Amino acid sequence: MKHPYHIIIAGAGGIAEAVGLILAEWSAITPTIYIGDQDLTKAQSVADWIKNGSTKSCQVHAFFLDAKTINNNMHSVFEKGDALLDCLPGSLAPNMAQMAKDHQLYYANLTEYVAETNQIINLAKDAQTGFVLQTGLAPGYIDVLANYMFQNFCKQYEVEQVDTLELKVGALTNHAIPPHYYGFTWSPVGVATEYLKDCIVIRDYKKTTLPALSERGQLIIDDIPYEEDLTSGGAADLPDALSGKVKRLDYKTLRHPGHYGWVENQLKSLKQSETLISDLQQIMQTEIPHIQDDQIVIYAAVEGKDASGTLRRQEIAKRIHPQQVGKHTLRAIQTSTATPLIQAISWLLETKTKGIVLQSQLDAAAFLKGDFIKRVYGEVK
Template identity: 65%
Template sequence: MNKHCNIIIAGAGGIAEAAGLLLMEWSAVPPTIFIGNRTLSKAQKVARWIEEGTIKPCSVTAFHLPEEGLTEEMKEILGQGNVLLDCLPGRLAPKIARLAKDFHMHYVNLTEYVAETTEIMELAKDATTGFVLQTGLAPGYINILANHLFQRFCSDYEVDNVDKLEFKVGALTDHAVSPHYYGFTWSPVGVATEYIKDTLVLRDFKKTRLPALSERASIIIDGITYEEDLTSGGAADLPDALAGKVSSLDYKTLRYPGHYAWVEEQLAGLRNTSEAIAALQQKMEALIPHNEDDRIILYAAVEGKDKDGTLHRREISKRILPQTIGRHKLRSIQITTAVCLLQSAQLLVESHCSGVVLQSQIDPKSFLNGNFIVPVFGKV
């Protein structure tokens, strides 16, 4: 941050840890941070972790954030906040967004959940503060990168529509073994959800809904073969923003070959319900280990014809590995997600936005070259 802010982080998981540490290490003016969680001891643990990890002067306060109701301590802390960073599970996002609105704070969240995002959009349409939604890695950075590719392509080739816009992300382990060819690097319930809920795409320039895991294909990125398939939530608002401009647009998740076939075996007989999500999550957690050695693979491409009818394709790929920040080593999924959250928070503080800000409304060049983004993703 370029000026002092009181920042409230809701949640005490890996992204909350990373966000707090990065705020201390990379802000021009270190903020005052409050960490809230329903289990106070977890919030206190994260606060200590940040204080022990930063090499800069630090102020982090833990507080109890119950699932229901407001304590006097909460009212006092929320009343001081400038920005609320929502690092809690997506099902809680509308509740946390309501707190941000009620206490006149900017709000930034990470969730890919579509229904909850729609609820917050309705809630925040008349807010006096800014609400940046779905601003992690995917949805988030990858959507802004894809929109950047689209805009540059149209400008350079003097066209206003393209044939394809593809964007893909994989949060993967360094190694993968049979039969599942996967290791958890982030939320199991998030993985189960994206494998089951429908996804929004563009086909023939029109927004449509397709089942998750219904368009599997192989792709080679930097010489390595991955499998890609449709998953829910990652397209953010680009199907709405680019309808009529892109013939085929979709977000796909990257996995090692063999993983999706294993998932289909687990899904046999399950229906598209909340119970199916829970059942898939339970099956995966019983058999798939969590793994700290991770990497992020991302890829975006635009394809279309110039004004003379010549077909062109532009591609960007990146591989992000763990990084040491201060005295702690952050996993790839932590740092890539957290810096997008923080860049969005800084955008709100510096631009004084109000109401909902979606991915397509963020200036790509400014965001992608922001001071939190560049040290992790590089310039574009």
């Protein structure tokens, strides 16, 4: 942050605390931070954690946040704010976006939920401030990276179309044990949704949908085998932006080998019903442990023929590990999710852009070279 802004963070979970600490520690000018949550005690605990964990002097305030109704105290906080960073569950995103619009706050969120994103697009299209949507890790960073690679490939090889654009991300434990070969390194809310909601892809240059978990495959990254499959939400708006330009585009989630087979077995034991998502979510939360040590594996690739007809492929792979920020060590999922959100809101505040900004509309080169992004993801050539 290059000015003394007032930043409101909605939520008091692991991503929210990372956002607050990074803002306090890495901003050129430390903003005043407000942590809002329906559990005021939890919000106060996060505020204290940020203040105690930063090496800089910072003002961090906690307040009670009702995601459905504005009360007088919330109104007072929102009137002071310049921007709202939404770290609440995706189902609440339209409510928070409406509050941001009503109080003329710049807004950025993380959710991969498609229906909720479409609601925000409709409600904020005439907003007096800017709204960057789906700007976490996946959707978020991976989409900006893939779009950047596509644009560079076309420029370098003098073409307008490519055969494939692949986006893959895994939030993984360092080790995996049977039967599930998985561990929750972040909030379990929404994982079952990603596994069961339809996925937006490009096939034969046209945007379409495919069932989640319908294209399982294997790949090797840095000599380590992974399995991959389609999951919902991670492609953001790239299927719209690149229709007609890419023959095949999809987002797939990386897992340790064996995990998707376990999920398939759970789904076979469940009845197809309106409660299928919540039923799978319950099984996963009951049988899969939470694990602190984590890593983020990122892979993006573009493939196509150059102007002379030679088949070319370009790949970028990254591995994010836990990182010390101030006096605390943040997990990889925290830094990799928080920094795109912060980079997006920094850009909005500096440019004063109005209306909806989707991932394909960001200046990919500038975003990937942003001060917050580079500290976690490193340089992209």
